[in-house]
Amino acid sequence: MKQEEVPQDGNGLTGGKFSQLFYAVNKEGEYVQVSSIGWEPENVAMAQAWDEIHQKTEATLQAVKDGKLSPIAYFMEKELMTPEILAGYVGKFQWQVKRHLKPSVFKTLPDTLLQKYAAVFKISVQELKQFGR
Amino acid sequence: MSNIDFRHSQSAHCESGVVSSLFRHHGLEISEPMAFGIGAGIFFGHLPFVKVNGVPGTTYRIFPGAIFNKASQRLGVTVRSESFRNVERAMEALDEKIAQGTPVGLLSSVYYLPYFPPAYRFHFNAHNLVVYGKSEEGNYLVSDPIMDVATEIDPESLAQARFAKGFPEPKGKMYYPVSMPDSVSWETPIKQGIEQACHYMLKIPVPLFGVKGMRFLAKRIQRYPEKVGERKAGLFLGNVIRMQEEIGTGGAGFRFMYAAFLQEAALKLNKPELSRLGAELTSVGDLWRNFAFQAGRVCKSRAGDTGSYQELGEMMIQCSAAEEVLFRKLAQVKF
Numbered sequence: 001m002k003q004e005e006v007p008q009d010g011n012g013l014t015g016g017k018f019s020q021l022f023y024a025v026n027k028e029g030e031y032v033q034v035s036s037i038g039w040e041p042e043n044v045a046m047a048q049a050w051d052e053i054h055q056k057t058e059a060t061l062q063a064v065k066d067g068k069l070s071p072i073a074y075f076m077e078k079e080l081m082t083p084e085i086l087a088g089y090v091g092k093f094q095w096q097v098k099r100h101l102k103p104s105v106f107k108t109l110p111d112t113l114l115q116k117y118a119a120v121f122k123i124s125v126q127e128l129k130q131f132g133r
Numbered sequence: 134m135s136n137i138d139f140r141h142s143q144s145a146h147c148e149s150g151v152v153s154s155l156f157r158h159h160g161l162e163i164s165e166p167m168a169f170g171i172g173a174g175i176f177f178g179h180l181p182f183v184k185v186n187g188v189p190g191t192t193y194r195i196f197p198g199a200i201f202n203k204a205s206q207r208l209g210v211t212v213r214s215e216s217f218r219n220v221e222r223a224m225e226a227l228d229e230k231i232a233q234g235t236p237v238g239l240l241s242s243v244y245y246l247p248y249f250p251p252a253y254r255f256h257f258n259a260h261n262l263v264v265y266g267k268s269e270e271g272n273y274l275v276s277d278p279i280m281d282v283a284t285e286i287d288p289e290s291l292a293q294a295r296f297a298k299g300f301p302e303p304k305g306k307m308y309y310p311v312s313m314p315d316s317v318s319w320e321t322p323i324k325q326g327i328e329q330a331c332h333y334m335l336k337i338p339v340p341l342f343g344v345k346g347m348r349f350l351a352k353r354i355q356r357y358p359e360k361v362g363e364r365k366a367g368l369f370l371g372n373v374i375r376m377q378e379e380i381g382t383g384g385a386g387f388r389f390m391y392a393a394f395l396q397e398a399a400l401k402l403n404k405p406e407l408s409r410l411g412a413e414l415t416s417v418g419d420l421w422r423n424f425a426f427q428a429g430r431v432c433k434s435r436a437g438d439t440g441s442y443q444e445l446g447e448m449m450i451q452c453s454a455a456e457e458v459l460f461r462k463l464a465q466v467k468f
Contacts, residue, residue: 001389001419013252019281021145023166023389025415031166031393035143035281041429042378045371046252048432052186052368080244080256081299082186088298 001025003032007039013046053080064132070106071131072097075121090116139236139265141276141283145390147261148200149174150278151238154263156210158236159313163208170394171207171322172200173329175387177456178342179350188368191350191376193387195333197259197301201238201308203329207322209314216304220292223305227264227273230309236265236276240306242297248277248284253379258297319401324468327398330391331464334456344460347453355446358439366442371432374425388418395463402468410463417455424448 001024019035026032057077063069076086083097090097090113099105100117111125118128139158144150149169156163169175173195180190194200205212217223230237242258243249265283266274272285286294295305334343341349350373357366378386395411398404427448431441 001386001415001422013250018250020279021143022386023145023393029412031389031396031411033143033145039378039425041374041425041432044429044433045374046379048367048371049375050252085256085299088302 003027003034006034006036008037009040009043010037011043011047013038013043053077061132067103070101070103071128072106072117073101074131075117075123075128076101079121086117086120089120137231137234137236137265139263139274139276139283142278143281144278146174146194146387147278148172148197149390151261151263152201152204154276154278155236155238155310156204156208156313159210159310161208161210161313161317164393164397166390166393167397168204169200169387169390170330170398171326172202172204173326173333174200175330175391176333176342177344177346179346179353180341181353185372188372191373193377197240197261201261203326204322205310207325208317210310211312212308213311214306214308216306218304220296220305223295223307224288224292227307228267230307231264231266235309236263238263238308239291239295240303240308241291241294242299242303243294245290245294245297246277246286247290248275248280248286256297256299258299258301258303264291319398320468323398323402327463327466331460334460335464344453344457347449347456351446351449351453354449355439355443358442363435367432367435370428370442370445374428374432377421377425386418386421388414388421392418404466404468406466410459410466413459413462417452417459420448420452420455424452 001022003024003026006022006024019037022034022036023031024034057074060069060074060077064071064074072086076083083094083101087094087097100109114125114128118125121128140154142150142154144153144165146165146169149165149172152168152172153163153165156168176192176195178192180192183190201212204210215226217226227237227239239262240258241260241262242256243260244254244256246254246260246262262278263276264273265276268274268285272287273291274283275286276283295303297303337343340346354370354373357369361369392411392414395407395414399406399408399411424445428445431445
């Protein structure tokens, strides 16, 4: 890539104050460092990834409201976590976290455990319990 | 607390950037491409079994930690690296080192770094940064290789980033050079770096890695629309682009960085041959760019037709063919 070909396709995702470093060749064919504010294909792929996340979070929110999933499912999605990551934070096994996503199981969870989940999501136990009702 | 006189410089990739800035701090002048080349950072791997959010993984560089380890080993730098179980202990150990005047490399999760643009904050746990001091307010002074300028982070966020869960867990890992070589001969480290890169790209007997891996992925891409459907095909493709282009994970054209390494190596060792191969690799990098450009258009238009995926696969097969030729020539270079 030539120096003058280094893309400068800005987008809203970087907040406009963030640039990346590229290596590109100058007129003499020597490699130099060039700063770039973004590139269209990356912007597209990034926007697509976030769209997907937002869609999934919305769908999960609806499922929580419909009583099909527990509030934990919503906050897990919102924090971009998977049952595996969340299990690490609350010190449980993945299968246990998956169980806790069921509303029927969620109702029976002790406050001490809910406290752990709430702390990971940075909310109160009350908020977690009341969510979606 | 005493602040260390640390020179921040932005780099294209976090790990090679940290190697270069830490080594330079200790008096070993080494550019980022040099660190990347000696550490044999260039790679390709497609990992259909390692799924992130249901999307198969693709990598354009070697696994995290390898560049640092190999570059240190080859240049004769002794490094100390520590992991922790306990958060308080990990933060104390960090404080001790900065109080002694040693900048420290840290492994951390991007998700908990508040200075990153929000859109870039995913649960990626193998990001590298340097902490070199503490402000009067008790914030840590951070030289994050991906950022334009040095920045600060509050202790809580840093602790969270160092102890993020998920694969791979950073476990508070910190590392710093403890002794530097008196003098560096570049020839052997460069030669070893190149040999290893050629081996990785050409000879791993698993079809998922190196130039074979590219062909494997190319064929997969061609079948994405029929195999996983239009929507998922777009997501899978988007991930291939992100891994190729995004900071922290892939980042800014590893092919161009390796070409820059070959060019610098040619000067250092007076081997114009390497520079010619560097120029050739630049053209391969451009092929990859064309691929990303085309793939971006397919993603954007949400064109699920097999034709566009067929064409993308062809483009990647071209990339793999060109890279195979290049690395075969590179493997022939006599030192």
